[in-house]
Amino acid sequence: MIDVTERRDALLAAAAGGAAVTGSYLVTGWTLSFVVRPVDQTIVNLTPGPVVRFAIESLGDAGHLIHIAMALSVVVGLFGAVAFAGLRLAARTGRRATGAAAAGVGSWLLAAALIGVSTGALGAALSAAAVVGIGWLPPERDRTGDDSADADDSIGGVDAVRRRTLGIVAGTLGFVAATVVGRRSVATGDETLSDARRSEGAAARLRELESASVAVESDGLNGMVSRIDEFYNVDIAEFDPEVAAAEWSLTFTGETGSERTVTFDELVDRPVEHRAVTLRCVGEDLNGPKLDNAVWTGTPIRPLLKSVDPQGDCNCAMLRGEDGYYVQFPIDALAEGFLAWGMNGKELPASHGHPVRVLIPGHWGETNVKWLSEIELLNVEDDGYWEERGWEGTGEVKTVAKLWDEGITELSDGRIELAGHAYAGTRGVERVEVSTDGGDSWTDADLSDPLPDADVWRQWRHVFDPDGEREVVVRAVDGEGDRQIREESGSVPSGASGWVRRTVG
Numbered sequence: 001m002i003d004v005t006e007r008r009d010a011l012l013a014a015a016a017g018g019a020a021v022t023g024s025y026l027v028t029g030w031t032l033s034f035v036v037r038p039v040d041q042t043i044v045n046l047t048p049g050p051v052v053r054f055a056i057e058s059l060g061d062a063g064h065l066i067h068i069a070m071a072l073s074v075v076v077g078l079f080g081a082v083a084f085a086g087l088r089l090a091a092r093t094g095r096r097a098t099g100a101a102a103a104g105v106g107s108w109l110l111a112a113a114l115i116g117v118s119t120g121a122l123g124a125a126l127s128a129a130a131v132v133g134i135g136w137l138p139p140e141r142d143r144t145g146d147d148s149a150d151a152d153d154s155i156g157g158v159d160a161v162r163r164r165t166l167g168i169v170a171g172t173l174g175f176v177a178a179t180v181v182g183r184r185s186v187a188t189g190d191e192t193l194s195d196a197r198r199s200e201g202a203a204a205r206l207r208e209l210e211s212a213s214v215a216v217e218s219d220g221l222n223g224m225v226s227r228i229d230e231f232y233n234v235d236i237a238e239f240d241p242e243v244a245a246a247e248w249s250l251t252f253t254g255e256t257g258s259e260r261t262v263t264f265d266e267l268v269d270r271p272v273e274h275r276a277v278t279l280r281c282v283g284e285d286l287n288g289p290k291l292d293n294a295v296w297t298g299t300p301i302r303p304l305l306k307s308v309d310p311q312g313d314c315n316c317a318m319l320r321g322e323d324g325y326y327v328q329f330p331i332d333a334l335a336e337g338f339l340a341w342g343m344n345g346k347e348l349p350a351s352h353g354h355p356v357r358v359l360i361p362g363h364w365g366e367t368n369v370k371w372l373s374e375i376e377l378l379n380v381e382d383d384g385y386w387e388e389r390g391w392e393g394t395g396e397v398k399t400v401a402k403l404w405d406e407g408i409t410e411l412s413d414g415r416i417e418l419a420g421h422a423y424a425g426t427r428g429v430e431r432v433e434v435s436t437d438g439g440d441s442w443t444d445a446d447l448s449d450p451l452p453d454a455d456v457w458r459q460w461r462h463v464f465d466p467d468g469e470r471e472v473v474v475r476a477v478d479g480e481g482d483r484q485i486r487e488e489s490g491s492v493p494s495g496a497s498g499w500v501r502r503t504v505g
Contacts, residue, residue: 005091008137009084009087009088009136010084012083012131012132012135012168013083013084014076014080015131015135015168016079016080016086016127016128016131016132016135016172017075017076017077017078017079017080017081017083018076018172019127019128019175020076020079020083020111020127021035021072021075021076021079021124022127022172022175023123023125023127023128024036024111024120024123024124024127025123026123026127027119027122027123028119028120028123030239031239031240031242032115032239032241032242033118034239035114035120035121035124036068036071036072036075037115037238037239038114038115039071039074039075040067040068040071040238040239041239041324043070043071043074044067044237045324047067049388049390050390052389053390053391053492056491056492057490060285060288064238067238068238075114078110079107079110079111079128082106082110082128083103083106083107083128083131083132085102085103086099086100086102086103086104086106086128086132087099087103087136089102090132090136091136096133096136097133099132099133099136100129100130100132100133100136101129103129103131103132103133104125104126104132107125108122108124108125110124127175131168131172135168191346191347192345192346192347193297193342193347194347195268198272198274198342199345201274202274202295202342202344203345204274205274205276206225206295206344206345208451209223209224209225209276209293209295209451209456210224210225211449212224212448212449213459214446214448214459214460214461215461216409216417216419216459216461217417218406218407218408218409218417218419220406221404221420222292222293222421223459224293224448224457225276225293225295226292226293227344228294228343228344228349228352230292231292231294231343231352232289232290232291232292232365233352234281234283234290234365235323235325235351235370236324236385237324240323240350240371241321241322241323241371242350243322243354243373245341245354245355246264248355248356249261249262249263249264249373250262250304250339250356250373250374250375251373251374251375252304252305252376252377253374253375253377254317254318254376254377254378254379255311255312255313255379256308256310256377257309257310258308258309260307262304267299267339267341267356268299268341270303271299272297272298272299273297273299273300274295275296275338275340275359275453276293276294276296276451276453276455276456277293277294277296277338277453277456278292278293278455278456278457279291279293279359279368280364280365280397280400280423280495281364281365282364282365282391282491282494282495283366283391283492284491284496285491286400286488286496286497286500287402287403287404287500287502289404291400291402291421291423291457293456293457295343295344295345296338296342296343296359297341297342297343298338298339298341298359299338299339300337300338301334301338302335302336304339305334305375308377312377312379313380314378314380314381315330315331315332316328316330316331316378317329317331317334317375317376317377317378318376319358319367319369319372319374319375319376320369320372320374320375321353321369321370321371321372322371323371325370326369326384326385327366327367327369327384327386327394328378328381328394329367331377333363334358334360334375336360336361337358337359337360337361338358338359338361339356339357339372340353340356340358340359341354341355341356352370353369353370353371354371356371356372357369357370357371358372361425361426361454361455362425362426362454362455363395363396363425364393364394364396364397366391366393366394367393390493391493391494392493393493393495396425396426396427397423397424397425397495398485398496399422399423399424399427399429399476399478399482399483399484399485400422400424400476400484400500401420401421401422401429401432401460401474401476401500402420402421402422403418403420403474403500407420408502408504411463414465414466415463415464415465415466416463416465416466416504417461417462418434418462418463418464418472418474418504419459419460419461419462420459420460421457421459421460422447422460422476423456423457423458423476424478425455427478428458428479429447429458429476429479430477430478430479430481431444431445431447431477432444432445432458432460432475432477433445433474433475433476433477434462434472434473435473435474436464436470436471436504437470438470438473439473445461446460446462447459447460448460466504466505467505468505469504469505470503470505471501471502471503472501472502473499473501474499474500475499475500484499485497486498486499
């Protein structure tokens with residue numbers, strides 16, 4: 001049977017485990033050096049494809065929270081076990097310092113095994129040792145209360161021990177909360193493109209896009225360009241690679257006439273373009289929010305591909321990123337792509353693939369590999385990361401018109417404004433049709449001006465007089481004259497389809 005001392009030590013060990021993880025986070029932040037990162041990556045890598053599909057379909061973004069929560073729990077448990085061993089050692093020797101030292105050294109060894117010898121490992125070790133050192137009490141303090149004058153709180157009975165233990169646990173929770181809040185309050189603004197000419201070129205393109213927009217009353221709806229901090233973001237893991245531009249290179253390998261490696265300095269010296277490119281996530285719901293647009297600064301990939309003379313029989317390539325992600329792609333489509341190092345006039349943020357990512361016109365967002373490091377020319381086709389998990393998202397995007405909550409606005413004259421975005425990849429959007437009677441009749445919406453960029457969304461707007469509750473339906477027609485698919489389908493395996501329907505009024 002577990003006695004009072006062991007129960008107390010188990011509680012203190014859990015607090016020490018939490019403190020160890022928090023101490024690492026205090027030093028490293030949410031980076032690759034955080035002790036939770038390797039465990040989270042292992043969970044992601046080992047999760048079977050059907051489970052991943054179920055999580056995306058059923059839980060959406062919350063699926064990421066589940067695997068990071070699992071990783072946090074595992075790591076807290078591991079450090080907690082080390083701390084418990086330290087507390088037990090202190091009980092056997094009757095020495096507080098021995099237990100604290102054992103917990104500290106054991107935690108340091110564990111952290112070093114996870115992330116290497118680093119300040120993050122030291123932060124974890126010191127935090128765990130502190131909780132064990134402060135929290136441990138000699139066994140005689142666990143005896144039931146003695147009401148004599150000697151039995152004060154400093155020597156104390158069970159109540160005093162309980163208060164002290166809970167106080168340490170509460171203090172640890174306070175340490176966790178203060179660290180998380182403090183870390184999140186640190187600003188991490190993106191840097192403006194260092195080359196003034198390129199910065200000015202991006203700014204000119206941004207102004208061109210905004211001048212093409214259609215005026216809407218909604219305050220919350222994106223215009224023609226999404227803000228960087230609001231641009232949707234999907235990765236296979238929670239921790240972004242840390243790649244310095246000076247250390248980055250892109251290597252062409254495999255079935256080539258000659259292999260080639262391009263450094264960042266060589267890349268940015270190539271001809272520069274500022275392209276408006278829209279991205280849409282293959283895993284989103286039909287009317288989901290993962291559709292955004294930006295002006296990207298970079299260089300075309302075709303000349304680089306031509307220089308290595310692709311020779312594989314399948315006319316295909318595998319693109320690989322520093323985060324372990326990979327996707328197979330036809331060379332003909334890849335040749336139309338773009339290697340981007342800037343976004344909306346800023347340096348490409350870490351969360352969007354700093355220093356370089358690829359953008360493939362008209363294809364689902366999953367094909368646009370971040371932190372790009374290798375393009376392997378293949379002789380036979382192979383599955384990419386998501387194909388191995390049951391998806392087919394490397395094809396062209398499906399035509400869609402969106403109507404989000406932010407696009408439904410009651411005007412001062414009582415009318416209802418409907419507004420949103422439509423996207424059809426390189427086919428372009430020819431028109432958006434709106435029905436306010438459930439699909440019995442249709443009206444063409446007002447559209448933003450067309451842009452020379454093929455792979456960019458258009459805004460749409462329609463105003464009507466409400467007459468009670470209405471079923472609103474929106475659908476887009478692409479530049480080839482094909483209407484948005486009517487049949488509804490989920491996102492798996494090749495993207496959601498259907499007409500967007502909303503009840504308004």
